[in-house]
Every structure is written in structure tokens, then in C-alpha cells.
Amino acid sequence: MNYRHGFHAGNAGDVLKHLALAFIIERLKAKPAPITVIDSHAGAGLYALDAEGGEWRDGIGRLLAHDVATWPAAARPYAETLGQDPMLYPGSPLVALRLLRDEDRLIACESEEEVAEDLRFAVAHDPRAAVHRRDGWSALRAFLPVKTGRSLVLIDPPFEAADEFSLLADHLAMAARRASTAIVIGWYPVKGRQAADRLHESLRQSGIPKVLAVEFLTQPDHDPARFAGSGLIVVRPPWQFDTAMAEDLPRLLDMMDRAGTGKVRVEWLTGETLED
Ligand SMILES: C[S@@+](CC[C@H](N)C(=O)[O-])C[C@H]1O[C@@H](n2cnc3c(N)ncnc32)[C@H](O)[C@@H]1O
Known part of the structure; x- marks a missing residue:
């Protein structure tokens, strides 16, 4: 496999994914029950942006041009995960660990040996984290x-x-079926509408209630040859996640989208119950 997440680290897709992950962890922490985060495709955990591809410049790079104090409220938990050196960007396992409490756990799976080794190094023997070099789907x-x-x-x-x-x-x-109260997040790229719309339709037909789609598009999404942005499917999002994303992602987009060509979509694919 040729994929190296480092090339994409900190891009607008990472911003959306990590912002949502951080927001949801903060909401879960409002209750005392311990949290287990399962990250099926975890990556290396920490990325030196200067050494990687330049996609971060149009993602976290544009946000960091604004004082963090001016970021919208929904982005504050994400801001907390960024650490002292903004050029050392946390991937999803570190976003989670930086917010999780002592009683919480992270199970991180990564199939590539070298990447899993980097991840073990990045989590630095944190007793809350278990890194598995294995297939994330299974x-x-x-x-x-x-x-x-x-x-x-x-x-x-x-x-x-x-x-x-x-x-x-x-x-x-x-x-979502095996873990009937779990919050389940899936990330997808948007390149034209076809694949994303098919994914949405499949979830509408899945028989699973409370499925939300959130898209953060920095380019128009009608051209199948052009990467427009990315989306998240969130099954059973916490209370007010939908309104927070609908209110605050457009403000973030304004901070990042110089051409003003972007768009945010927040859409319930299925309701509270299947009759909704
Ligand atoms: C998009 S990156 C993950 C980024 C990470 N979740 C983050 O937000 O920082 C996808 C990762 O999945 C790994 N991968 C690919 N196929 C896999 C599989 N079947 N099981 C587990 N990991 C896999 C790749 O090596 C890559 O590191």
C-alpha cells in the first residue's frame, strides 16, 4: 500500500474529523461512565507538518492564522488537542488521548507495521492506549x-x-448494530456526488436510527474529477452535535476558504426512530 497519511495530515478533512472527534469526546466526558475509543484505521499518531506534504497549509494552517480565542465554540476541544508546537500535528489517536481521562481507554488498529511502530512511539507507553497491528475492519x-x-x-x-x-x-x-449505544463515526472523501450519495442512501436503508451526515466542502462538489472536501457519518451523535456543526462549521469555513466556494451540509439521514 502506498498510502501515507502524513501527506494529508492537518488538511481540511483532518480538521473536520478531529474537530468532531474532540467535540464528541468532550460531550461523553460530561457523564462518569468510562469511554472506550476504538480507532480502526489509526495512522501514525503524530505528524511533523514541515516534513510532510503541504495539504495542511489549506487546513489547520489557515485556521492557525487566526487567534485560537476567536475560533467558534465547537472547535475549542479540538484546539485543546493541538499541543504547544502547532507544527507537530496530532492524528486521531492523539486527539483522543489528549482529551480522555485516566479511566478511559483507546484501542488503536493500524495494518502497516512501520506506521504501527510510529504510533506505539507516539502514544509513548500511555497505559490507556493499546496499539494493535492488525486489520481494522475485522x-x-x-x-x-x-x-x-x-x-x-x-x-x-x-x-x-x-x-x-x-x-x-x-x-x-x-x-452500530453490535454496540447498540456506541457513537460510530465514519470519514469519507467527497469527489463528485455519486459515491457520497450512495453511502448516504445505504445508511438511509440500513434500518439504523439517528444517522447524521456532515460535510465540509471547500470546493464545489458537482465535478467527479475534483476533490471537493470530506464528510462524516455519525451514528447516534450526542445532543446538539448537529446544531453545533451547523452553526460553527460555516464560520470555520469562512476562516479557511479564501475563494468563498465552500459549503457545509448537515443532514439527518435517519431520524430518532425509523418512522421519523
Ligand atoms: C486516513 S489514515 C488514518 C488517519 C488517522 N485516523 C487520523 O485521523 O489521524 C488511514 C490509515 O489506515 C491504515 N490502513 C489501511 N488499511 C488498513 C486496514 N485494513 N486496517 C487498519 N489500518 C489500515 C493506513 O496505513 C493509514 O495509516
Whole structure:
């Protein structure tokens, strides 16, 4: 596999994913139940942006041009995860660990040996973290449901293979069924509408209530040859996640989108109950 997340680290897709992950962890922490985060495609954990590709410049780089104090409220938990040196960018396992409490846990799966080694180094023997060098898709079946507390699942495949949209749809539904109270997040790229709309339709038909889609598009999304941005499927988002994203993501987009061509979409794919 040629995929290296470092090339994309800190781009607008990472901003959306990590901002949502951080927001949701903060909401889960409002209750004492321990949280288990399962990160099925975890990556290396920490990225030196200067040494990587330049995509971060149009993502976190544009946000950091604004004082963090001026970022909208929904982005504050994410801001807290960024650390002292903004050029050392945290991937999803570190975003989670920087917010989780002593009683919480992270299960991080990464299939590439070298990347898993980097991740072990990045989590620095944190006793709350378990790094598994293994396939993340099968890990979801192996680790769900967790025995105690609340679980939060992030499914973030590299989208290198043609079947990853359907794998994502199937595994979002499977994870949501196996863990009936888990919050399940899946990330996807938007390049034209076809694949994203098919993913949405599959979740509408899944029989799973409370499925939200959030898209953060920095370019128009009608051209299948052009990467427009990215989206998240969130099953059972916490209370007011939808309104927070609908209010604050457009403000973030304004901070990042110099051409003014972007758009935010927040849409419930299924309601509270299947009749909604
Ligand atoms: C998009 S990156 C993950 C980024 C990370 N979640 C973050 O937000 O910082 C996808 C990662 O999945 C890994 N990967 C690819 N196929 C996998 C599989 N079947 N199981 C687990 N990891 C896989 C890749 O090596 C890559 O590091």
C-alpha cells in the first residue's frame, strides 16, 4: 500500500474529523461512565507538518492564522488537542488521548507495521492506549461491543481501494448494530456526488436510527474529477452535535476558504426512530 497519511495530515478533512472527534469526546466526558475509543484505521499518531506534504497549509494552517480565542465554540476541544508546537500535528489517536481521562481507554488498529511502530512511539507507553497491528475492519467485529461504559468508534480508511465506500457503509452499520449505544463515526472523501450519495442512501436503508451526515466542502462538489472536501457519518451523535456543526462549521469555513466556494451540509439521514 502506498498510502501515507502524513501527506494529508492537518488538511481540511483532518480538521473536520478531529474537530468532531474532540467535540464528541468532550460531550461523553460530561457523564462518569468510562469511554472506550476504538480507532480502526489509526495512522501514525503524530505528524511533523514541515516534513510532510503541504495539504495542511489549506487546513489547520489557515485556521492557525487566526487567534485560537476567536475560533467558534465547537472547535475549542479540538484546539485543546493541538499541543504547544502547532507544527507537530496530532492524528486521531492523539486527539483522543489528549482529551480522555485516566479511566478511559483507546484501542488503536493500524495494518502497516512501520506506521504501527510510529504510533506505539507516539502514544509513548500511555497505559490507556493499546496499539494493535492488525486489520481494522475485522477489529471492529472483534472489539465490539465493549463490556463497560460508553464506546466511540472512528472508522477512517485511506480510500485507496475501490471497495472502501461499501466497506465503510457495511462496517458503520455492523458496528452500530453490535454496540447498540456506541457513537460510530465514519470519514469519507467527497469527489463528485455519486459515491457520497450512495453511502448516504445505504445508511438511509440500513434500518439504523439517528444517522447524521456532515460535510465540509471547500470546493464545489458537482465535478467527479475534483476533490471537493470530506464528510462524516455519525451514528447516534450526542445532543446538539448537529446544531453545533451547523452553526460553527460555516464560520470555520469562512476562516479557511479564501475563494468563498465552500459549503457545509448537515443532514439527518435517519431520524430518532425509523418512522421519523
Ligand atoms: C486516513 S489514515 C488514518 C488517519 C488517522 N485516523 C487520523 O485521523 O489521524 C488511514 C490509515 O489506515 C491504515 N490502513 C489501511 N488499511 C488498513 C486496514 N485494513 N486496517 C487498519 N489500518 C489500515 C493506513 O496505513 C493509514 O495509516
